[in-house]
Amino acid sequence: MSLRQKLALGFGGILVVIAVIGVHNISRITSLGQSIDVILRENYRSVVACQEMKEALDRMDSGAVFVLLGADEKGNEQIAKHDVMFEKALQIEVNNITLPLERGQVERLTHLFQQYRSSIKTMGNPAIGREARRRTYFSELQPLFQQIKETADDIQRMNQENMVAMDQKARRQAEVGQRQMYIMLLAATALSAAFLYLTGGWILRPITRLIRSAEEIRQGNLDLVVQNTSRDEIGQLSEAFNAMAASLREFRRTDQAKLLRVQRATQQALNSLPDVIAVLDPDGVIEVSTEAAREVFGLKPATWLQDLPYPWMTDLFEQALRGGHQTGPRETSGVVQHFVRGEELFFHPEAIPIMDSDKQTAGAVLVLSDVTRQRHQDELKGSVISTVSHQLKTPLTSVRMALHLLLEEKVGPLTEKQAELLVSAREEAERLDRILGELLDIGRIESGKAPMELRPVPPPEMVSEAVEPYRNAARDGGVSLTVALPDALPRVWVDPTQIAHVFANLLSNALKYTLPGGTISITAKEEEEFVRFRISDTGVGIPDRYLPRIFEQFFRVPEQGPGTGVGLGLAIVKDIVEAHGGTVGVESREGMGSTFHFSLRRTGRDAVEERKRT
Helix, strand or coil: CCHHHHHHHHHHHHHHHHHHHHHHHHHHHHHHHHHHHHHHHHHHHHHHHHHHHHHHHHHHHHHHHHHHCCCHHHHHHHHHHHHHHHHHHHHHHHCCCCCCCHHHHHHHHHHHHHHHHHHHHHHCCCCCCHHHHHHHHHHHHHHHHHHHHHHHHHHHHHHHHHHHHHHHHHHHHHHHHHHHHHHHHHHHHHHHHHHHHHHHHHHHHHHHHHHHHHHHHHCCCCCCCCCCCCCCHHHHHHHHHHHHHHHHHHHHHHHHHHHHHHHHHHHHHHHCCCCEEEEECCCCEEEEECHHHHHHHCCCCCCEHHHCCCHHHHHHHHHHHHHCCCECCCCCCCCEEEEECCEEEEEEEEEEEEECCCCCEEEEEEEEEECHHHHHHHHHHHHHHHHHHHHHHHHHHHHHHHHHHHHCCCCCCCCHHHHHHHHHHHHHHHHHHHHHHHHHHHHHHHHCCCCCCCEEECHHHHHHHHHHHHHHHHHHCCCEEEEECCCCCCCEEECHHHHHHHHHHHHHHHHHHCCCCCEEEEEEEEECCEEEEEEEECCCCCCHHHHHHCCCCCCCCHHHCCCCCCCCHHHHHHHHHHHCCCCEEEEEECCCEEEEEEEEEECCCCHHHHHHHC
16 A cells, blocks of 8 residues: 555545534534424414414404494594404414414414404494494403404414424434534544554654664664565655665775775875874874874874873964964974984974865874984084184184285385275175174074073164164165054063164165165064064065075075175074064065064063073
8 A cells, every 4th residue: 555545544534534523513403403493484473473463352352442432433443453463463374384283273263353353343333322332342252352362372372382392302402413423523533543543653653763764874873774564655765765774884885995995005105204294183183193103202093192291292283273274383493302212303393284175174184304414414504604604704804904904004005006906805805704794693593502681672662772773874865764663562572682683684675675765664563472573665675486585594686686795684684583482574575665574572471481491
């Protein structure tokens, strides 16, 4: 049986019950209506007619009395008027005979009225004397009057008794109908409940099983099989559901096999990598990792990152999840130190978020690149540069002294050409001396040997002292130099002597590349634990392709031509700012000017830690 047939059977049965109850009610109401119609249409009309005849007879008797008393005109008028009314009521009764004994009484009433009418006409004849009228009234009219009234009363009582009987019959029919209605309602309720129960068994229970099965599948139980006990549409749905579950089981089996292959391949690929790499889920649990990650940092699969003794690693992971972009360590050097079996190693850590199809973070990859060799190479390079610079410093000093003595003509007079050549040689020697000085400064800063005496300094005071030496040069060059700092800036931790080199390099570059009529502005803004300073100019700008290398040692923008230094100034700026625990950057558009910015730690909640670090 199909689902449609089951529904038709269930609801059709209820409709049949409703139809039976409706037909029965209609028949009972019709029967009661007919009983009431009999009462109103038949008996009630006869009662009213008898009452009207009795009232008309009383008026005719009164008219006879008027005639007897000598008021012939008035009495005859009243008799004639009510004679017509009696006749009309009599005709109604004649035409409304409904009871078996009623007809005989009506015929007797008609006969008596004819006699009464004849006698009253005789009495009303003017030729009859008064005494004759009196005898006629008392001997004929009065007995007929009583007989007519008694007959009319009998007919009226007969119809009233029938009305009472019909009323009782209607009441009994109503009571019987009410009992039958209760019985039929109970039967209908029972049948409806039976149909609903059957319908629930046919439809609701299979659907409930499907809902429970769907919930089980949602929870991952794909081995569930829905029982199918019918061949209707729900049975077909159950079969389709089982087929879907079977497909899902097969898909899960193949998908798990594919995932296992991918995991093994990924693990093999990761094991072949020398760097420390670990993949974490959003909760910070390590899923896969390289052999180096397991051996060096203990980043083993199924390990919670927060359980490891590396808070900086947890902080890096959380930054990547919150920001949704690649992040590095907060330390300006970007390198962490770690000892493995007594050997000092250096790693550059990064956290790369894993984004799903909805651009939501689904985990992160920790990459710790081993930069130990690069670190040692940088130290060796710095050592070589420092050694060479020191070795060149002494002969360069002798050369500068000899040039000074020659230009002072201590050893004899010079020709104009000789003096010109010696001045050029002295300028180049001075330039070489500055380069050696900058190289030595870089070496000292990178090696940590440069003394850093940090103390809290108000930004307005620091900027004012740094800018003041360049105001005359800016005014002479036709450049507007402005300072706009907020009033509520917190103090910053700086070494005033070292930070003065930062402002000196940035301001001298801004003046060098800003044409007359241009503007150089210095601003600052508080950013959480830092205060960021910005030095902007309206100069020639820097091409985009050179921006990534602008802070490298010995790098110069080719388009800016010779005579612009050897490319160590911005490298020194970067080293000094990073030694202060800040960061440095640049924004520029060719022909639109440049903005160099750097950050310094503010005083406050990190003041104690900062002082310990220095």
